[in-house]
Amino acid sequence: MQPGRGPGRRLRWAIASAALLAGCSESPPSLHVAGGDAGRGKAAIERYGCPACHTIPGIPGYGANVGPPLGKLASRAYLGGVLPNLPHNLVRWLQDPPAVAPRTVMPRLGVSEAEARDVAAYLYSLH
Helix, strand or coil: CCCCCCHHHHHHHHHHHHHHHHHHHCCCCCCCCCCCCHHHHHHHHHHHCHHHCCCECCECCCCCCCCCCCCCHHHCCEECCCEECCHHHHHHHHHCHHHHCCCCCCCCCCCCHHHHHHHHHHHHHCC
């Protein structure tokens, strides 16, 4: 029998799969954005018109059929389908989405780093 084949391989695969699935059922870690203020983030979201494309809890919308809903963002594994969901990645994404994912339809809105931190703080506060 070749190395890596047979019952031992299946057992290792089953154990690894179970561990992965167990990790998926855990609650998301608390994500903190250094220097971010959720109140200012909510105001920035309204000012930049984010609800035109996204449904965002706590903010009235008027369409929201282009981008994904942003409630429970903290529980997602990836941002924009390409970046691990970590605070510094969300700030980066909010500042310049096309630089991260050139084929995204999310435009660069001119969000400053400070504003991106505030918006990230608000989005991570949604449960």
